[in-house]
Amino acid sequence: MERKHPDRQLFDFLGGKLDGQASAPVQDHLAQCEDCAAFVRLIGALKAEAGEMSVKEAPSPHLDVSALASLFYAAGPQPEHPEAAAHLATCRECAGELAEYARAEQLAASYTQFGEVSGEAVALAWQKIHDWEESSFAQLKPAAEGITEEMLAKLSELVSVKKDHLRDLAHEAEADAVSTAQKPELVPVIVVDKEGDLRGVELFEKTADPRGASILRHSEGSERFDSKPVHALLDFGEKNVVVVSDQMRQDTIRLQRVTRRDTDLQRADYFIIDD
Amino acid sequence: MPNASGTGAELNKDGLDNLSDDDLVDMFLARSRDDRGAAHQCFEVIIARYGGLINHVVRSSRFRYPAWDSADDVVSRVIFKVYRGLAQWRRQGRLASFIARIAASEMIDAIRKVGRDKSWNPRAGRADPDDDEPSAVETAPSLAASPEAEAVDRERREIVDRLLADVCRDWKDSVIVNEYIINNQGAKEIGEKYNMSEDLVYQRARRLRVRLTKWLAERGITSAEALLGGRIKN
Numbered sequence A: 001m002e003r004k005h006p007d008r009q010l011f012d013f014l015g016g017k018l019d020g021q022a023s024a025p026v027q028d029h030l031a032q033c034e035d036c037a038a039f040v041r042l043i044g045a046l047k048a049e050a051g052e053m054s055v056k057e058a059p060s061p062h063l064d065v066s067a068l069a070s071l072f073y074a075a076g077p078q079p080e081h082p083e084a085a086a087h088l089a090t091c092r093e094c095a096g097e098l099a100e101y102a103r104a105e106q107l108a109a110s111y112t113q114f115g116e117v118s119g120e121a122v123a124l125a126w127q128k129i130h131d132w133e134e135s136s137f138a139q140l141k142p143a144a145e146g147i148t149e150e151m152l153a154k155l156s157e158l159v160s161v162k163k164d165h166l167r168d169l170a171h172e173a174e175a176d177a178v179s180t181a182q183k184p185e186l187v188p189v190i191v192v193d194k195e196g197d198l199r200g201v202e203l204f205e206k207t208a209d210p211r212g213a214s215i216l217r218h219s220e221g222s223e224r225f226d227s228k229p230v231h232a233l234l235d236f237g238e239k240n241v242v243v244v245s246d247q248m249r250q251d252t253i254r255l256q257r258v259t260r261r262d263t264d265l266q267r268a269d270y271f272i273i274d275d
Numbered sequence B: 001m002p003n004a005s006g007t008g009a010e011l012n013k014d015g016l017d018n019l020s021d022d023d024l025v026d027m028f029l030a031r032s033r034d035d036r037g038a039a040h041q042c043f044e045v046i047i048a049r050y051g052g053l054i055n056h057v058v059r060s061s062r063f064r065y066p067a068w069d070s071a072d073d074v075v076s077r078v079i080f081k082v083y084r085g086l087a088q089w090r091r092q093g094r095l096a097s098f099i100a101r102i103a104a105s106e107m108i109d110a111i112r113k114v115g116r117d118k119s120w121n122p123r124a125g126r127a128d129p130d131d132d133e134p135s136a137v138e139t140a141p142s143l144a145a146s147p148e149a150e151a152v153d154r155e156r157r158e159i160v161d162r163l164l165a166d167v168c169r170d171w172k173d174s175v176i177v178n179e180y181i182i183n184n185q186g187a188k189e190i191g192e193k194y195n196m197s198e199d200l201v202y203q204r205a206r207r208l209r210v211r212l213t214k215w216l217a218e219r220g221i222t223s224a225e226a227l228l229g230g231r232i233k234n
Helices: A008-014 A020-032 A034-055 A065-073 A082-090 A092-109 A119-136 A149-161 A163-176 B013-017 B021-034 B036-059 B071-088 B095-116 B147-167 B171-182 B187-194 B198-218 B224-229
Strands: A186-192 A198-208 A214-218 A229-235 A242-247 A252-254 A267-273
Touching (some): A008 A020, A008 A034, A008 B171, A008 B198, A020 A034, A034 B147, A034 B171, A034 B198, A065 A092, A065 B095, A065 B171, A082 A092, A082 B147, A092 B171, A092 B187, A119 B071, A149 A163, A149 A186, A149 A229, A163 A198, B036 B071, B036 B095, B147 B171, B147 B198, B171 B198, B187 B198
Antiparallel strands (some): A186 A198, A198 A214, A214 A252, A229 A242
């Protein structure tokens, strides 16, 4: 005779939500059904494992904010990003944060213009906007293809002297990134003014164009650096770095393939001259 | 109020108020190229429409903000990012959804940043300074483990990750495993927290059970010990 497996009751039983009387039929079933009994043992082990993981150092880093957003807003299953789904299944912090997207989406869905934002917050925002525009709305100038000795010296100095500062800026930019897709490899690109002074760090996604050539595409999808000169400083461990110069086109930097016979590329730094 | 420094003529406020979101954003983007003042006017209207939403998303969070990164600071960063990111609005969804997403991301980011300051726990209530009880740090067991134990832990973790990666197909599966199956939260609470129906929680839990069982059967695993204690087939 075909047995009917308990469904909700089994999960309630696993969650300790059934009292003695209510749990008796489930226990009777478990005594007879090896499939269900095996499932209960598996979940018990999974709970113990998850409990143990929660009191230890996190074995894998938390999902970054853009990965959380990508998971939440993805349309349909995401078999290509299973590790993120696995992390979310055992990490209470990330699950709690993802719930904030659900809450925000619910508010947006039912939103009809209500309430106001504080004057102080708006004033702060306009200050940020003005500061940003001062550096980003500059008039475009014809880009120079080459790089002067003086500029090269400045960029090299920037890379060596402000290494830690640049790394922090890159981490900050990464944390700020709002990405619509699962984040690919991100490459920080240093933005300097025409004097070679640091303006900031922008994140670019390393990817391939339809013909398979490597490119860096601005992760914000902004074209504000188009036509600006771009220089790649390639360090092969030799006395001098190799400089490859180009222009930004359609928010994209094309990576030219440079090789050395006896040595591998040790480091590459990318600069946009935003004058 | 913005300190508009554009050169174009002042736009008609009523006219802007009557524009659809699509048209308003189009006008904002077009004016951003050559008339900053007009772009600012468009953006003011956008914020008049959606400032309340940003405010609500940020301030009604269950997380709390410290004085040095107040809700006003977070709201101002959201507005700035909306300004900077409007060109990224792909029009597949409502502008409200796009803005709410930026607000939620910024809020989570802020909570994570303050969480890195160990003196501030955004997830807990204030500590009682007069409390004589030993702190959690003082009573926590040593985390040091032998290299062998660490290797076993790592292997178990990998197996669990593989299992969960294979059976969880989207975030809903993941949070149902997390909240319902592992942490015994009620379907009603989960539904409210993640904006899904109670029935969906039960339905997904059933499917997850089927997939978990199938995953084990395909690998010839008949016990929990076999799953977590030894090597398994890929």
